[in-house]
Amino acid sequence: MTLEDGGKQLSAAQADMLRSLPSVEEVLEAAALEAAVEEYGRGLVTEAARGVINGLRRDILAGNDLDGERLGIESIARAAVAEAARIQSPSLRPLINATGVVVHTNLGRSVLAAEAMHAVEEVAVSYSNLEYDLGAGKRGSRHDHITEIIVELTGAEEALVVNNNAAAVLLALATFAAGREVVVSRGELIEIGGSFRIPDIMASSTAKLVEVGTTNKTKLADYEAAIGDATAMLLLVHSSNYAVVGFTADVAADELARLGHERGLVVTHDLGSGVLADIEAFADEPSVFDSLEAGVDVVTFSGDKLLGGPQAGVVVGRAEHIRRMKAHPMARAMRVDKMTLAALQATLALYLKPEAALERIPTLRMLSEGEKTLRARAGELVSGVGVAVGEAGGVELEQAASKVGGGALPLLELDSWVCAVSPTEMSVDELAARLRETNPPVIGRIQKDRLLLDARTVLPQQVEAVAVAFEQVFAE
Numbered sequence: 001m002t003l004e005d006g007g008k009q010l011s012a013a014q015a016d017m018l019r020s021l022p023s024v025e026e027v028l029e030a031a032a033l034e035a036a037v038e039e040y041g042r043g044l045v046t047e048a049a050r051g052v053i054n055g056l057r058r059d060i061l062a063g064n065d066l067d068g069e070r071l072g073i074e075s076i077a078r079a080a081v082a083e084a085a086r087i088q089s090p091s092l093r094p095l096i097n098a099t100g101v102v103v104h105t106n107l108g109r110s111v112l113a114a115e116a117m118h119a120v121e122e123v124a125v126s127y128s129n130l131e132y133d134l135g136a137g138k139r140g141s142r143h144d145h146i147t148e149i150i151v152e153l154t155g156a157e158e159a160l161v162v163n164n165n166a167a168a169v170l171l172a173l174a175t176f177a178a179g180r181e182v183v184v185s186r187g188e189l190i191e192i193g194g195s196f197r198i199p200d201i202m203a204s205s206t207a208k209l210v211e212v213g214t215t216n217k218t219k220l221a222d223y224e225a226a227i228g229d230a231t232a233m234l235l236l237v238h239s240s241n242y243a244v245v246g247f248t249a250d251v252a253a254d255e256l257a258r259l260g261h262e263r264g265l266v267v268t269h270d271l272g273s274g275v276l277a278d279i280e281a282f283a284d285e286p287s288v289f290d291s292l293e294a295g296v297d298v299v300t301f302s303g304d305k306l307l308g309g310p311q312a313g314v315v316v317g318r319a320e321h322i323r324r325m326k327a328h329p330m331a332r333a334m335r336v337d338k339m340t341l342a343a344l345q346a347t348l349a350l351y352l353k354p355e356a357a358l359e360r361i362p363t364l365r366m367l368s369e370g371e372k373t374l375r376a377r378a379g380e381l382v383s384g385v386g387v388a389v390g391e392a393g394g395v396e397l398e399q400a401a402s403k404v405g406g407g408a409l410p411l412l413e414l415d416s417w418v419c420a421v422s423p424t425e426m427s428v429d430e431l432a433a434r435l436r437e438t439n440p441p442v443i444g445r446i447q448k449d450r451l452l453l454d455a456r457t458v459l460p461q462q463v464e465a466v467a468v469a470f471e472q473v474f475a476e
């Protein structure tokens with residue numbers, strides 16, 4: 001017995017294994033690493049080799065019996081090359097969303113229109129007039145590039161774009177209600193995934209939350225009774241990711257706007273998703289126009305939910321209010337970059353022609369896709385996947401329901417078509433896990449021991465890649 005590592009007892013076998021581990025320098029001399037150093041740089045390869053050796057040392061100390069081959073220079077060099085390759089490759093990468101959830105927050109929410117992508121590329125690889133007024137030949141404002149089109153589309157007096165809708169809500173609270181009170185219905189104290197909670201956002205803006213009404217019923221009189229000298233704002237929050245059904249009551253935006261203005265308060269509406277298009281799937285979602293028409297002063301919504309653009313928070317409303325928000329120091333910390341501005345402008349430009357918006361903006365296209373197209377695409381999936389699966393499972397064409405996602409229209413189910421796979425030689429969980437490892441990964445949804453691939457969210461140009469992924473899994 002020998003003592004090592006803080007006096008732990010080592011067996012003779014462990015001591016032998018530790019002694020036989022090569023040094024980092026020895027591994028770096030292996031032929032296999034020369035090419036890797038050339039490709040990834042000496043620093044990364046050295047770190048990778050050190051990491052592999054340390055990992056083996058930990059394994060040995062943990063009592064694992066490792067054969068001589070794994071402790072050899074060749075094997076360690078191979079593992080170091082693989083580790084270096086992994087570290088330098090992007091962790092963020094494309095995948096195929098076959099879940100049927102159109103605005104899937106975990107999977108990147110919106111797929112940009114080609115027009116938006118081109119607009120990003122143009123300003124990304126060149127200098128631009130981001131903050132330069134070409135007419136006057138002097139400093140301009142980045143906000144000006146986007147205001148006009150938002151105003152044109154929504155009919156609002158003014159507009160402002162920040163990094164996301166959470167930032168937009170925070171900025172509104174900080175601008176109009178810092179150190180003062182904001183009245184919100186108890187039925188609207190929502191949490192959106194990723195820790196956006198109305199009470200927490202409120203606290204970080206230093207505004208004080210005053211809850212009124214109950215979870216299922218809030219009346220105008222409840223708001224009236226809560227207004228006092230310290231009140232600065234009435235806040236309406238769209239309960240975007242859940243619905244209170246049954247014995248319910250809430251106050252319409254126009255009634256609340258009237259009350260707020262009588263009492264000299266700012267009325268703000270956090271809409272969540274920004275609906276600007278008129279499509280059937282959005283029937284129950286409040287639109288930006290409805291809020292403005294109701295007389296709300298400040299309306300906020302996301303750029304990458306039902307709008308189908310880049311991550312952004314759009315604020316529209318009265319000129320006087322939006323100007324105050326723009327001038328708040330926090331606005332500088334939330335400002336969007338040129339790529340977001342370019343993508344949002346190009347997305348919004350498509351909305352100027354409603355037919356173009358439905359066809360060209362992937363989110364809107366997926367939500368409004370006709371059943372014939374969905375059935376045909378699911379059929380193509382069934383053919384390709386069926387060949388790959390062969391005798392190792394059943395593959396069927398079926399009808400199913402897909403969801404909007406992204407905290408929008410929680411109750412809505414859209415009729416869709418799926419390719420349903422029931423593997424016989426592995427569990428459905430294992431199949432799902434293996435499909436997460438293909439390139440690109442394929443994410444389906446599991447339902448009753450079957451993996452469903454929903455045609456609604458599989459992009460037409462990805463159908464073949466789904467079949468290839470199944471070939472990779474079932475060839476093994």
Ligand SMILES: *Cc1c(COP(=O)(O)O)cnc(C)c1O
Nearest residue numbers: 164165166192240271272302407
């Ligand atoms: C999604 C959502 C937010 C947060 O918007 P992000 O753009 O994700 O920051 C805020 N409020 C409501 C009601 C939402 O649905």
